[in-house]
Amino acid sequence: MKSNLYEKKAQIFKALSNPVRLEIMDFLADGEKCVCEIVENLNYEQPHISKSLIKLKEAGLIKDRNEGLNVYYSLKICCMGDFFNCLNKILETN
């Protein structure tokens, strides 16, 4: 029960424990974006971006929406901003 909950939380943190995926989260904080926009703006291979998005989605951090050929991703979590601010403080401190 309880340990299972820690597992699930760890899963979420794991999804966020990668610089590329963090950069994607940051980019999505600006609003919904299609994969192509993300690939254009961040400098990584399209398959890499795609895999990163899927990992974030599986963790429940973002959601997707199809429109023709495009897939639009957006944040599904509202409290990232606060926590990121907190992290910035930590990074300043040490």
Added chain:
Amino acid sequence: MKSNLYEKKAQIFKALSNPVRLEIMDFLADGEKCVCEIVENLNYEQPHISKSLIKLKEAGLIKDRNEGLNVYYSLKICCMGDFFNCLNKILETN
């Protein structure tokens, strides 16, 4: 510069991306504890706990203090609670 910042944040998330370490963070939320108390309360080997604590400390999430033979660890971060509440919401949703 910027990518380096994402690296560092990813490092913090990585430290939190493990159920044992999350359980330790939760336990420390109650207040400062020595390693022995953590080992007694959580059911893991002492070396495992010790290594987990060091990883959390390196990430800047906890701090330590020596007193005789004992080493006391405590949280160095104030915003975990809010973010954990947010995670709970996510976990309820999916």
Added chain:
DNA sequence: ATTATATATTCCAATTATGGCATATTTAAT
């Protein structure tokens, strides 16, 4: 039906994390 475009998947080698066990280090007490 063919072609083009957007996105996802598979495969793979290299790196990194995990957790157990044995052992080392440090401090205090006798």
Added chain:
DNA sequence: ATTAAATATGCCATAATTGGAATATATAAT
């Protein structure tokens, strides 16, 4: 100086993650 107790470190096999390259799938347009 020895011993005991608390904590940290090193070693190791296994498992998971990483990111690149090639390929597959799906949708739309001609």
